[in-house]
Amino acid sequence: MARALITGITGQDGRYLAELLHSKGYEVFGLVKGQSNPRAELVQQELPFVEVVSADLQDLTSLISAVEQTQPDEVYNLAAISFVALSFKQAELTSNVTGLGVLRMLEAIRMAGGSTNNPIRFYQASSSEMFGKVRETPQRETTPFYPRSPYGVAKVFGHDITVNYRDSYHLYACSGILFNHESPRRGLEFVTRKITNAVARIKLGLQDTLALGDLEPRRDWGFAGDYVQAMWQMLQQDEPDDYVIATGRTHRVRDFVHAAFAHAGIEDWEKHVTQDPRFFRPAEVDLLVGDASKAHEKLGWKPEVEFAELVAMMVDHDLEVEARKAGRQ
Ligand code: NDP
Numbered sequence: 001m002a003r004a005l006i007t008g009i010t011g012q013d014g015r016y017l018a019e020l021l022h023s024k025g026y027e028v029f030g031l032v033k034g035q036s037n038p039r040a041e042l043v044q045q046e047l048p049f050v051e052v053v054s055a056d057l058q059d060l061t062s063l064i065s066a067v068e069q070t071q072p073d074e075v076y077n078l079a080a081i082s083f084v085a086l087s088f089k090q091a092e093l094t095s096n097v098t099g100l101g102v103l104r105m106l107e108a109i110r111m112a113g114g115s116t117n118n119p120i121r122f123y124q125a126s127s128s129e130m131f132g133k134v135r136e137t138p139q140r141e142t143t144p145f146y147p148r149s150p151y152g153v154a155k156v157f158g159h160d161i162t163v164n165y166r167d168s169y170h171l172y173a174c175s176g177i178l179f180n181h182e183s184p185r186r187g188l189e190f191v192t193r194k195i196t197n198a199v200a201r202i203k204l205g206l207q208d209t210l211a212l213g214d215l216e217p218r219r220d221w222g223f224a225g226d227y228v229q230a231m232w233q234m235l236q237q238d239e240p241d242d243y244v245i246a247t248g249r250t251h252r253v254r255d256f257v258h259a260a261f262a263h264a265g266i267e268d269w270e271k272h273v274t275q276d277p278r279f280f281r282p283a284e285v286d287l288l289v290g291d292a293s294k295a296h297e298k299l300g301w302k303p304e305v306e307f308a309e310l311v312a313m314m315v316d317h318d319l320e321v322e323a324r325k326a327g328r329q
């Protein structure tokens with residue numbers, strides 16, 4: 001039975017990936033930080049097959065112990081301070097976790113697996129935020145990076161150190177450069193889920209307005225369930241490599257807002273949406289759209305869920321959850 005260690009198991013992607021690996025017969029270990037992390041309980045309820053391991057990306061010794069304890073064949077490093085807006089306010093923490101955390105995880109693997117023919121395969125969750133102020137469109141594996149936030153800068157470090165450990169120590173290490181991917185499990189701080197949750201509450205008469213920042217940035221939004229497939233596929237190849245994972249389509253934040261309100265049957269969305277300077281960022285990423293041809297060709301990967309379907313899935317989920325909370329179901 002193959003063994004996988006997932007960091008960031010309590011996050012959106014960690015939970016989809018755990019389900020995928022479990023369905024493939026893996027023994028799944030999930031790294032959880034903190035001494036009484038409330039999200040550990042969520043993992044144990046939702047994913048009872050996951051064995052929880054306590055460690056923190058800021059603590060090398062705990063990562064070495066986690067690798068020793070779980071003896072993984074594959075490590076998926078999904079943990080990060082992943083919210084771009086927070087990274088401007090807590091830049092040092094973000095650099096430490098999202099950037100240096102990758103180096104610590106790689107070191108733990110290197111030390112556990114020996115210097116030659118290290119059997120542990122490593123996946124790094126890199127991001128389209130590395131492209132930032134984009135140098136070409138669409139963005140592909142060879143597009144130069146120009147990060148626009150402390151988060152993006154930390155992800156560039158994580159990406160580069162992954163490539164460097166592959167080159168230097170012949171680790172089987174892959175970096176997946178994933179564009180935005182969403183789902184009903186997306187955190188409420190991210191714009192898509194913030195929108196679909198508010199739309200549900202407005203539809204149910206539980207709130208009236210939704211305060212957002214910049215409505216013009218364009219993102220290449222896919223479905224998280226499709227994207228974790230690509231992570232797994234990357235680690236099944238003969239040679240490690242880096243891949244862009246994206247839908248190839250881009251939409252403005254305002255398009256997402258419009259589609260979400262329309263799906264709930266509310267046409268006059270402008271009446272409900274306000275703009276609040278608190279949600280604007282010191283530097284914005286205006287346009288992201290990925291070219292995933294390499295993943296299509298080499299991995300046979302392609303996204304299944306389209307934009308409209310994704311919006312509908314998220315709005316329907318939030319309508320159900322909010323109605324239940326309000327005692328209407
Ligand atoms: P989430 O924000 O949902 O999850 C982040 C996870 O990291 C949580 O499980 C969190 O644990 C954990 N974590 C945070 N700090 C630490 C730490 N110090 N030690 C250990 N664990 C920690 O992210 P997603 O699931 O959306 O994304 C997964 C990864 O992919 C992230 O690295 C993200 O940056 C990257 N990415 C995401 C994209 C997306 O669109 N979703 C696109 C491209 C890259 P806790 O719950 O305890 O806080």
Ligand code: GDR
Nearest residue numbers: 082084127128129179180189190191192212213214217279
């Ligand atoms: P992003 O996602 O920064 O692309 O990073 P987010 O959903 O936070 O923002 C997308 C765009 O929407 C604009 N925006 C708002 N964003 C939020 N969160 N809240 C608002 O009120 C709001 N109003 C407008 C933002 O300015 C931005 O342009 C996500 C994260 O998952 C990263 O970890 C990941 O690496 C990238 O996607 C790819």
